[in-house]
Amino acid sequence: MTDAAPGTTRQIILKTRPDGWVVPENFEMREISLPALGAGDVLVRTIYISLDPYMRGRMDAAKTYAANFEVGAPLQARAVGEVAASENPDFPVGGLVFGLLDWADYTAVADAAGLRSVDPDLAPLPHHLGVLGMPSMTAWVGLREIGQPKPGETLVVSAASGAVGQVAAQLGRIIGCRVVGTAGTDAKVDYLLDELQLDAAFNHHSEQDFLAALQRSCPDGIDVYFDNVGGAMLEAALDAANPFARFVQCGSISQYNLVGDERYGVRNLTHITRKRIHMQGFIVSDHSARMGEFLSEVAGWLASGEMTYRIDVTDGLENAPAAFIGMLKGDNFGKQVVRIGADPTEG
Amino acid sequence: MTDAAPGTTRQIILKTRPDGWVVPENFEMREISLPALGAGDVLVRTIYISLDPYMRGRMDAAKTYAANFEVGAPLQARAVGEVAASENPDFPVGGLVFGLLDWADYTAVADAAGLRSVDPDLAPLPHHLGVLGMPSMTAWVGLREIGQPKPGETLVVSAASGAVGQVAAQLGRIIGCRVVGTAGTDAKVDYLLDELQLDAAFNHHSEQDFLAALQRSCPDGIDVYFDNVGGAMLEAALDAANPFARFVQCGSISQYNLVGDERYGVRNLTHITRKRIHMQGFIVSDHSARMGEFLSEVAGWLASGEMTYRIDVTDGLENAPAAFIGMLKGDNFGKQVVRIGADPTEG
Numbered sequence: 298m299t300d301a302a303p304g305t306t307r308q309i310i311l312k313t314r315p316d317g318w319v320v321p322e323n324f325e326m327r328e329i330s331l332p333a334l335g336a337g338d339v340l341v342r343t344i345y346i347s348l349d350p351y352m353r354g355r356m357d358a359a360k361t362y363a364a365n366f367e368v369g370a371p372l373q374a375r376a377v378g379e380v381a382a383s384e385n386p387d388f389p390v391g392g393l394v395f396g397l398l399d400w401a402d403y404t405a406v407a408d409a410a411g412l413r414s415v416d417p418d419l420a421p422l423p424h425h426l427g428v429l430g431m432p433s434m435t436a437w438v439g440l441r442e443i444g445q446p447k448p449g450e451t452l453v454v455s456a457a458s459g460a461v462g463q464v465a466a467q468l469g470r471i472i473g474c475r476v477v478g479t480a481g482t483d484a485k486v487d488y489l490l491d492e493l494q495l496d497a498a499f500n501h502h503s504e505q506d507f508l509a510a511l512q513r514s515c516p517d518g519i520d521v522y523f524d525n526v527g528g529a530m531l532e533a534a535l536d537a538a539n540p541f542a543r544f545v546q547c548g549s550i551s552q553y554n555l556v557g558d559e560r561y562g563v564r565n566l567t568h569i570t571r572k573r574i575h576m577q578g579f580i581v582s583d584h585s586a587r588m589g590e591f592l593s594e595v596a597g598w599l600a601s602g603e604m605t606y607r608i609d610v611t612d613g614l615e616n617a618p619a620a621f622i623g624m625l626k627g628d629n630f631g632k633q634v635v636r637i638g639a640d641p642t643e644g
Numbered sequence: 645m646t647d648a649a650p651g652t653t654r655q656i657i658l659k660t661r662p663d664g665w666v667v668p669e670n671f672e673m674r675e676i677s678l679p680a681l682g683a684g685d686v687l688v689r690t691i692y693i694s695l696d697p698y699m700r701g702r703m704d705a706a707k708t709y710a711a712n713f714e715v716g717a718p719l720q721a722r723a724v725g726e727v728a729a730s731e732n733p734d735f736p737v738g739g740l741v742f743g744l745l746d747w748a749d750y751t752a753v754a755d756a757a758g759l760r761s762v763d764p765d766l767a768p769l770p771h772h773l774g775v776l777g778m779p780s781m782t783a784w785v786g787l788r789e790i791g792q793p794k795p796g797e798t799l800v801v802s803a804a805s806g807a808v809g810q811v812a813a814q815l816g817r818i819i820g821c822r823v824v825g826t827a828g829t830d831a832k833v834d835y836l837l838d839e840l841q842l843d844a845a846f847n848h849h850s851e852q853d854f855l856a857a858l859q860r861s862c863p864d865g866i867d868v869y870f871d872n873v874g875g876a877m878l879e880a881a882l883d884a885a886n887p888f889a890r891f892v893q894c895g896s897i898s899q900y901n902l903v904g905d906e907r908y909g910v911r912n913l914t915h916i917t918r919k920r921i922h923m924q925g926f927i928v929s930d931h932s933a934r935m936g937e938f939l940s941e942v943a944g945w946l947a948s949g950e951m952t953y954r955i956d957v958t959d960g961l962e963n964a965p966a967a968f969i970g971m972l973k974g975d976n977f978g979k980q981v982v983r984i985g986a987d988p989t990e991g
Contacts, residue, residue, distance in 0.1 A: 375822050435769075500949075527914060531913065545922075546913070546917045549913065549914045549917065552913075553914070560912070561911065562909015562910060563911075563913055564905070564908065564909045565907070566874060566899075566910055567899050568925075569893040569925040570893045570894065570926070570927075571701065571925065572925065573924075573926050573927055573930065574924070574925050575922075575923075575925075576923040577916070577923065578915075578917035578919065578920045579917070580917075580920055583920065639939060
């Protein structure tokens with residue numbers, strides 16, 4: 298324990314579980330005393346936390362693949378931080394680390410569980426939560442393992458300017474596909490066309506008829522649909538799919554905050570049989586054995602400029618709940634992170 | 645051409661395309677003159693035709709995987725018949741053949757296209773349209789290629805007393821699964837339990853809550869769902885599915901006769917991601933290379949008594965439309981065939 302280590306921390310807890318849309322009242326900020334560190338423990342000062350749509354599922358009582366957040370306990374997130382105090386020789390004070398941290402200024406990590414060092418020379422720190430992290434590997438695994446797009450095929454990516462979608466879309470472009478993206482604002486559509494150089498893109502808020510928009514954007518039909526949104530866009534993609542299309546079911550953010558009959562009913566699943574569609578869900582953590590292969594590919598494209606990655610930074614722990622709620626509504630433009638504390642690598 | 649060959653035949657044509665439910669007015673019986681046979685042609689007297697749910701799709705204008713029936717032209721079916729006249733040395737008069745024939749007393753088959761000889765000693769003639777034919781191979785391919793159930797896993801088969809379902813359910817039992825079947829009458833449920841020896845079965849007409857019925861029947865959850873019905877049962881099966889479940893999308897007969905918003909909206913596809921479900925459609929004809937392997941397995945089980953197969957025979961060409969309409973409503977009990985003409989192998 299160094300002299301500089303604080304005795305208390307602010308943290309945000311799950312006060313109540315959301316019923317439908319997440320609201321500010323589901324969160325509460327509190328200040329707690331930090332525990333004394335034992336042998337092997339590390340105290341981490343949070344720099345950035347990653348906010349990701351899958352965390353919505355962790356707020357429900359029903360168990361999903363990830364452990365639920367507990368009511369009354371701090372929310373957690375993938376995060377990058379700096380070691381503020383340490384009883385662990387592998388993690389000296391001042392070192393930069395990645396780990397699962399609380400939504401908090403500081404997290405005491407028992408036995409340094411899950412921490413690993415971060416190389417700040419590889420990329421700016423937020424990239425370790427995005428293009429070099431879980432969201433990007435999610436895109437990579439979904440296309441490599443399930444979608445398997447071939448050069449010349451048409452790949453549609455929904456929410457294509459989001460944390461996962463950006464990488465899925467660019468990976469399709471690198472493979473040599475015709476890539477079509479959907480997004481929720483005209484500025485995002487411009488980003489898809491101008492920065493990510495997709496072949497076509499449209500705004501799902503201004504298009505009245507998703508099927509018509511997909512058919513216009515995909516004159517040869519859809520071979521691979523990388524789904525981040527579910528609902529009506531998924532239904533339209535089934536209508537526009539080619540025989541033997543692959544549907545990569547990564548997420549369905551349009552449905553996460555709806556309950557019961559509010560949820561969209563997909564009425565055309567008969568296409569799955571008639572078109573011999575292969576639809577498959579996956580969770581990136583099942584594929585962690587491929588982490589090295591993923592990192593070497595994507596880090597290479599990032600270094601060469603073949604891949605770019607947009608990040609949306611919100612400042613301040615107190616603003617994390619609003620940023621999370623906004624992300625669930627699509628207010629973010631790029632991968633959503635929250636800067637909790639000063640980034641020592643910033644000039 | 646033999647002297648006994650007839651000059652005319654009755655046949656049933658598609659008079660109008662159905663809009664939703666098929667009705668008797670979509671069909672018309674007519675009598676036509678048979679063409680003179682040229683070199684290589686064969687005239688076949690129909691004995692049995694097979695009525696299968698997928699034929700509903702062929703009645704629509706929209707193309708599915710199978711060519712559409714044409715308005716004004718005879719409907720077609722997989723069939724077993726007897727050569728009535730022949731200009732083809734491979735198919736002598738009196739031989740029994742399998743082929744795609746008209747819904748008719750006689751079909752002139754140019755160049756004997758698609759005909760193959762049938763061995764009446766292998767099994768009763770209708771079996772060549774069922775347990776040794778397309779429906780059975782559909783079940784076999786769906787489980788071997790997609791479902792891949794392992795001993796001890798729970799397999800649920802919807803419409804389990806139907807043409808495909810009977811074989812899927814028994815194959816699961818032979819593999820060593822816990823097998824649960826659904827059917828539409830108590831008599832069919834009794835058949836599933838008593839004759840097919842399934843572990844559990846329920847009547848989807850008397851169960852108000854499909855999820856509760858599935859949970860009661862599958863205390864360890866569903867590992868493989870072989871879907872013949874779609875709609876609300878599919879939704880419930882997604883709710884009851886285990887992580888990494890496989891969904892074999894063979895058909896969705898509950899939806900074939902519904903249009904627009906009448907079709908059931910499946911609201912819980914988010915499970916596909918969270919449970920990492922693999923859902924795949926298929927068409928048996930894509931897998932014809934495995935025909936020999938299929939036949940040797942199933943014929944063996946049929947001979948040994950490990951597999952049984954129930955057939956529902958309707959008599960008379962004039963009753964084929966009503967039998968087809970009834971099958972779409974689940975009135976058949978077992979694989980539906982129509983006996984068009986005398987079966988020479990019957991005692």
